[in-house]
Amino acid sequence: MNATGTENSGTTGTTxxxxxxxxxxxxxxxxxxxxLAAAGVPVTVVExxxxxxxxxxxxxxxxxxxxxxxxxxxxxxxxxxxxxxxxRLRLFRRLSLDLGTLPSRFPFLLITPQYEVERLLERxxxxxxVEFRHESEVVGLRQDDAGVDLDVRGPDGxxxxxxxxxxxxxxxxxxxxxxxxxxxxPGVSVIKSLFLADVRLAERPESVLTVNGAxxxxxxxxxxxxxxxxxxxxxxxxxxSDDTPLDLDEVxxxxxxxxxxxxxxxxxxxxxxxxxxxxxxxxxxxxxxxxAGDAAHIHSPAGGQGMNTGLQDAANLGWKLAAVLQGRAPxxxxxxxxxxxxxxxxxxxxSSGGLVRLARAQNPALRAVRALVSxxxxxxxPVRTKALAQISGIGYRYPAPxxxxxxxxxxxxxxTLESGRRLYEALRGGRFVLIAPRGxxxxxxxxxxxxxxxxxxxxxxxTAVLVRPDGYxxxxxxxxxxxxxxxxxxxxxxxxxxxx
Numbered sequence: 169m170n171a172t173g174t175e176n177s178g179t180t181g182t183t184x185x186x187x188x189x190x191x192x193x194x195x196x197x198x199x200x201x202x203x204l205a206a207a208g209v210p211v212t213v214v215e216x217x218x219x220x221x222x223x224x225x226x227x228x229x230x231x232x233x234x235x236x237x238x239x240x241x242x243x244x245x246x247x248x249x250x251x252x253x254x255x256r257l258r259l260f261r262r263l264s265l266d267l268g269t270l271p272s273r274f275p276f277l278l279i280t281p282q283y284e285v286e287r288l289l290e291r292x293x294x295x296x297x298v299e300f301r302h303e304s305e306v307v308g309l310r311q312d313d314a315g316v317d318l319d320v321r322g323p324d325g326x327x328x329x330x331x332x333x334x335x336x337x338x339x340x341x342x343x344x345x346x347x348x349x350x351x352x353x354p355g356v357s358v359i360k361s362l363f364l365a366d367v368r369l370a371e372r373p374e375s376v377l378t379v380n381g382a383x384x385x386x387x388x389x390x391x392x393x394x395x396x397x398x399x400x401x402x403x404x405x406x407x408x409s410d411d412t413p414l415d416l417d418e419v420x421x422x423x424x425x426x427x428x429x430x431x432x433x434x435x436x437x438x439x440x441x442x443x444x445x446x447x448x449x450x451x452x453x454x455x456x457x458x459x460a461g462d463a464a465h466i467h468s469p470a471g472g473q474g475m476n477t478g479l480q481d482a483a484n485l486g487w488k489l490a491a492v493l494q495g496r497a498p499x500x501x502x503x504x505x506x507x508x509x510x511x512x513x514x515x516x517x518x519s520s521g522g523l524v525r526l527a528r529a530q531n532p533a534l535r536a537v538r539a540l541v542s543x544x545x546x547x548x549x550p551v552r553t554k555a556l557a558q559i560s561g562i563g564y565r566y567p568a569p570x571x572x573x574x575x576x577x578x579x580x581x582x583x584t585l586e587s588g589r590r591l592y593e594a595l596r597g598g599r600f601v602l603i604a605p606r607g608x609x610x611x612x613x614x615x616x617x618x619x620x621x622x623x624x625x626x627x628x629x630x631t632a633v634l635v636r637p638d639g640y641x642x643x644x645x646x647x648x649x650x651x652x653x654x655x656x657x658x659x660x661x662x663x664x665x666x667x668x
Contacts, residue, residue: 191213191318194462197339200485205293205297209489230280234479265555280393311455314333318332338482351454355517359443359444366437385426448465449463449464460478465477584626597621602632605629620657643659
């Protein structure tokens with residue numbers, strides 16, 4: 169390995185150039201691939217596994233902010249139809265969070281298996297012309313000022329070099345791309361031994377999501393809505409390696425201890441052990457190579473934020489890569505990916521880690537802290553609101569340049585526009601959307617794709633807001649007239665992908 173990656177002397181051929189190669193076809197890679205293809209950027213996805221979307225995946229919760237991003241891609245309603253929703257989360261028995269109060273079109277947590285998310289995102293990517301190469305493993309990576317050479321061993325054993333302008337590693341916590349870059353993945357194991365099982369139940373739980381801990385055991389049961397249930401749990405006094413055999417009797421025993429019943433579990437189609445780490449790579453970008461999703465950060469399962477955070481990474485990076493590759497923005501725009509997403513990943517590590525440590529508390533002092541936190545949060549609405557905003561993803565904002573309008577960097581909620589469309593419907597074109605006050609004219613010059621789509625408030629609001637393709641405010645001005653809007657957008661040339 170050298171400073172830019174690994175060398176492989178067995179390379180037998182070269183292909184390309186491809187503007188972008190994505191390594192990994194999980195949810196993060198699929199969303200990014202679809203976004204790039206929708207923007208007109210040819211993209212290749214390299215995947216180590218055979219072409220088969222597994223029905224044995226860990227994630228099962230889709231939060232409000234992710235559903236908003238999927239809505240901007242016309243996928244949210246179809247995904248919701250595959251699962252069930254819950255509007256209340258109960259933590260530590262005492263703390264109850266009402267998701268129904270979220271200021272979103274999706275004030276709930278959607279319980280649906282990860283494979284349903286992958287199915288929709290892969291279908292979209294294929295329809296948009298994304299090229300997939302399965303049973304292909306990254307064995308080397310080198311980069312220079314003009315591009316990246318990715319050595320890939322195909323199903324026949326031959327190694328071919330793919331030349332790309334940029335490479336994105338979305339290949340999970342054992343990322344070959346991250347390892348080829350020589351990047352550390354610092355962190356700790358939060359839970360040394362968890363189990364997962366997909367089972368049938370003879371008795372139906374009262375709730376879509378059932379969670380509890382008792383003594384030294386913890387268990388959670390989530391309904392997939394198709395007769396299968398996901399069970400996750402741990403036994404504090406039985407922490408074993410991931411490859412230790414697991415049988416259904418152990419799953420049933422731990423579940424009975426934690427929940428009082430095993431609901432007549434039977435016919436397990438999947439049993440697995442894993443350990444839960446908290447890790448984050450220090451750099452999401454190294455030259456022309458990026459990391460996203462689990463390749464960049466992994467979290468405890470508390471709060472169900474892992475897959476959701478990765479999808480937000482993809483939504484942030486995709487439009488920026490497209491703008492740079494198409495000459496609509498300078499290359500330094502790509503540095504904002506690290507500046508915006510790394511702090512979010514760090515915050516998710518902190519919040520999910522805090523939840524799991526409190527849930528596992530055995531020390532009397534820590535249990536007392538947990539009870540105090542729960543009581544305080546139940547009594548203090550601002551605390552509950554902030555917790556909900558973090559868990560759902562709608563509360564994160566990105567850093568804004570000094571002197572920016574107070575709205576810059578904030579998520580824009582879905583609003584009905586004067587045209588009758590919702591904002592997230594307007595974002596489906598992949599362009600910036602300018603929401604102007606009523607009566608203020610702005611010429612979109614024939615709807616050029618390098619200029620924002622123009623909409624107007626359905627209300628009398630006088631603030632002009634420029635919304636990025638990922639739903640965050642790029643620029644805003646109060647009491648804006650035509651001249652102020654033109655001046656503001658001119659000032660953003662080269663920073664947001666706009667050219668004039």
